[in-house]
Amino acid sequence: MRYDIFMNDFTPEEIDSLYRVMAARRDMRHFSSEPIDPALLDRLLAAANLAPSVGLMQPWRFIRVRDRSLRLGVHALVDEERRRTAHALGEREAEFMRLKVEGILECGELLVAALAPGREKHVFGRRTMPDMDLASVACAIQNLWLAARAEGIGMGWVSILTPGRPNKILDVPESWRFLGYFCVGYPQAETDIPELERAGWETRRNSQTFILRR
Amino acid sequence: MRYDIFMNDFTPEEIDSLYRVMAARRDMRHFSSEPIDPALLDRLLAAANLAPSVGLMQPWRFIRVRDRSLRLGVHALVDEERRRTAHALGEREAEFMRLKVEGILECGELLVAALAPGREKHVFGRRTMPDMDLASVACAIQNLWLAARAEGIGMGWVSILTPGRPNKILDVPESWRFLGYFCVGYPQAETDIPELERAGWETRRNSQTFILRR
Numbered sequence: 001m002r003y004d005i006f007m008n009d010f011t012p013e014e015i016d017s018l019y020r021v022m023a024a025r026r027d028m029r030h031f032s033s034e035p036i037d038p039a040l041l042d043r044l045l046a047a048a049n050l051a052p053s054v055g056l057m058q059p060w061r062f063i064r065v066r067d068r069s070l071r072l073g074v075h076a077l078v079d080e081e082r083r084r085t086a087h088a089l090g091e092r093e094a095e096f097m098r099l100k101v102e103g104i105l106e107c108g109e110l111l112v113a114a115l116a117p118g119r120e121k122h123v124f125g126r127r128t129m130p131d132m133d134l135a136s137v138a139c140a141i142q143n144l145w146l147a148a149r150a151e152g153i154g155m156g157w158v159s160i161l162t163p164g165r166p167n168k169i170l171d172v173p174e175s176w177r178f179l180g181y182f183c184v185g186y187p188q189a190e191t192d193i194p195e196l197e198r199a200g201w202e203t204r205r206n207s208q209t210f211i212l213r214r
Numbered sequence: 215m216r217y218d219i220f221m222n223d224f225t226p227e228e229i230d231s232l233y234r235v236m237a238a239r240r241d242m243r244h245f246s247s248e249p250i251d252p253a254l255l256d257r258l259l260a261a262a263n264l265a266p267s268v269g270l271m272q273p274w275r276f277i278r279v280r281d282r283s284l285r286l287g288v289h290a291l292v293d294e295e296r297r298r299t300a301h302a303l304g305e306r307e308a309e310f311m312r313l314k315v316e317g318i319l320e321c322g323e324l325l326v327a328a329l330a331p332g333r334e335k336h337v338f339g340r341r342t343m344p345d346m347d348l349a350s351v352a353c354a355i356q357n358l359w360l361a362a363r364a365e366g367i368g369m370g371w372v373s374i375l376t377p378g379r380p381n382k383i384l385d386v387p388e389s390w391r392f393l394g395y396f397c398v399g400y401p402q403a404e405t406d407i408p409e410l411e412r413a414g415w416e417t418r419r420n421s422q423t424f425i426l427r428r
Binding site for chain 1: 223224228229231232233234235236237238239241256257259260261262263264265266268269270271272274275276277278279280281284295298299302303310315337338339340341342343345346348349350351352353355356357359360361364365366371372373374375376377384385386393394408410411415416417418419420421423424425426427428
């Protein structure tokens with residue numbers, strides 16, 4: 001993709017539609033199994049690659065899991081960790097076990113996002129802040145998510161994950177750090193209320209809550 | 215903000231404009247000192263608050279630095295770490311010192327983004343992946359950045375930062391972890407080529423480089 005870019009080239013309508021995409025993005029767990037057009041998936045991944053990265057290192061990696069048995073393997077790992085999470089939650093264990101937390105077996109596409117460790121030279125912006133590479137991958141995921149939402153595709157971020165285990169299953173270097181499994185697909189239903197809010201798990205707070213002045 | 219949301223409510227033109235915003239977003243270091251309308255700044259911060267967060271914990275905090283002496287203090291910290299980074303880069307030291315890496319003194323608004331540690335209950339999606347809170351803050355920053363770009367505002371992410379030091383200067387809890395200083399303002403000039411690529415520091419690679427199939 002190449003665009004001619006001018007600072008004020010977005011109309012009020014375009015700016016408004018960007019805010020609408022952001023407001024409409026939800027963490028989805030209910031998918032139909034309808035497949036996603038490969039060209040559309042490529043657009044979403046190209047959007048991810050437009051994210052900022054510290055020192056322009058582009059540390060993100062995306063694994064497209066097509067093999068059904070691999071998908072089952074990933075699901076089994078998630079389910080194991082889901083039970084451990086429930087146990088760690090103590091008094092909310094039963095409530096947590098009732099939540100639907102992923103759509104790995106149903107979604108049209110299963111993606112896995114990973115952080116590949118920086119080459120030694122990526123010191124710029126990271127000497128005292130090594131985790132900025134992880135922040136860059138998160139920005140790429142957010143781009144992917146917004147692009148998906150605009151295209152009518154839902155996504156769910158599953159970080160119920162046992163570090164190290166997916167590396168073996170997916171045959172990638174041990175040094176890669178996984179950020180999550182990403183269920184991508186056409187949603188079964190939709191809502192403008194986050195699933196965790198609807199389920200009474202947590203409530204959202206207004207942006208003013210998070211702003212300080214100095 | 216409240217919107218009526220339907221899954222296919224974005225037109226092809228709106229989808230295209232989202233991709234254009236993503237492609238046009240740059241890390242900016244050259245600003246005019248023109249002030250930013252407070253209502254516009256509020257919209258950008260509200261966009262940040264629309265980001266996903268693990269367990270809906272909303273761990274982001276934004277500090278709007280208005281005091282000039284605080285801004286000078288932040289700049290001095292960055293300059294100290296910039297010299298240490300240059301030294302650590304070894305043979306690229308002189309080249310690095312020639313790069314303009316921030317616009318802290320010139321930009322219209324200086325924001326600081328921080329991660330406030332989770333309350334004990336935020337175990338969901340974080341039991342084995344504690345850094346998912348940092349990833350959530352990065353998603354909020356990416357929302358802020360895209361919104362800024364669409365509104366004709368440039369932003370630069372400065373992670374040349376000495377952990378611990380800004381907490382004292384900005385009078386926030388020691389437990390907060392800073393992700394960076396964010397220069398926000400009207401750009402002096404613009405380009406579709408990343409500054410680090412234009413300066414010959416690093417080159418971008420195509421999205422296909424980062425996709426694996428399994």
